[in-house]
Amino acid sequence: MLSMTTDPTLSPAVETLLKEVRDHFPNQLNIQVDDQESGRISHESAQQEPQQDGSILLHVYDKTDINYTISHELLHIEMYLKGFPTMSFPLTTTDPRLDDQLGATAVSIYNSALHLIIGAEQRRNGIITKDTVQAFIRGISDVVPAEEGDAEDPKIIYRVLSLLDGLAFFADHEDEVPAEWLQMYPIAFQAAQQLYAVMTEKVIDSPFAIRRSIVKTLRAFDAWLDKLGYVPMPHDQFAAVSPVLSKRQLKLEFRQVFDILHSDYLNRQTKEKAFLAIGKNDRQLAFAIPEKELDQDHALAVYGQTTADVLEHYGISYTTR
Structure with missing residues (x-):
């Protein structure tokens, strides 16, 4: 039987972070650490598990460098509390396998972007040590299979997304990226570098x-897949990234900030064809309008309201710039 602990000994920096998150988190936050230690770090080594009593269990499955793993999860929670954008999937293609593929790839890219900020904060607090770096490298090198020289290998997507996350971990410390990754994954590493260049093109210092x-990065990833001849992954109309709007945009008419598009996908909530709110500037899905029908008169009425009023009416979370 697997043993575990619910009161792990943490470094002062992580203890401080835990206290800060608990002080601001609306639910009770408990920690459980299993007694498995692989010697590798993976961002799949822990999970936030909602409990029936409303509390959240931060469940750590692999105690290798628990200071890194626990602080990583806590910083994800802290970013949520600070209003950083969230990702959701309000639509379904009606093909569970395709839904899973679209969701998994989008979440991986979303998390890698957040990891740029999380990793920088961990380094600032001395949480990432030389041992952490080596365990993280093993978490990719020991788990992600090496290439066999075929760009059409279906594992190419897994490799590219794993390496993109690896590059995010080494942000501003590119000289520490292991040479073995380029040797093991020459095709995927080049693609990951291209995506990473898009992801970090501009300074990331705000929601x-x-x-x-x-x-x-989602758009660049979809273009890369298309270039390889894979089935298109239209993340722009499937993965909803919560809006980050200026006070001016909130006062504008909805039609000035968003377009309403009719989708062939189904709205998970209404079970009918979905109506999408797509950002005018970036053409990315912000949310699905929870209406079973939206005729021209109704759509015009929505368009004529202020953006703030529409978001409030539909209960859509957003962040103000």
Whole structure:
């Protein structure tokens, strides 16, 4: 039987972070650490699990460098509390396998962008050590299979997304990126570098900047897939990235900030064809309008309201720039 602990010993920096998150988190936050230690770090080594009593269990499955893993999860929570954009999937293609593929790839890119900020904060607090770096490298090198020289290998997507996250981990410390990755994954590493260049093209220092980075990287990833001849992944109309709007935009008519598009996908909530709110500037899905029908008169009525009123009416979360 697997043993575990619910009161792990943490470094002072992580203890401080835990206290800060607990002080501001609306639910009770508990930690459980399993007694498995692989010697590798993976961002799949922990998960936030909602409990029936409303509390959240931060469940750590692999205790290798628990200071890194626990602080990583806490910083994800902290970014949520600070209003950084969230990602959701209000639509379905009606093909569960395709839904899973679209969701998994979008979440991976979304998380890698957030990891730029999370990793920088961990380094600032001395949480990432030399041992952390080596365990992180093993978490990719030991798990992600090496290429066999075929760009059409279906594992290419897995490799590229894993390496993109690896490059995000080494942000501003590119000289520490292991040479073995280029040797093991020459095709995927080049693609990951191209996506990383898009992701970090502009400084990421705010919720608006992180959203812009996510949207541009999703688009670049979809273009890369199309170039390889894979089935298109239209993340721009499937993955909803919560809006980050200026006070001026909130006062504008909805038609000045968003377009309403009719989709062939189904709205998970209404079970009918979905109506999408697409940002005029970035053409990215912000949310699905929870209406079963939206005729021209109704759409014009929505367009004529202020953006703030429409978001409030439909209960859409957003962040103000």
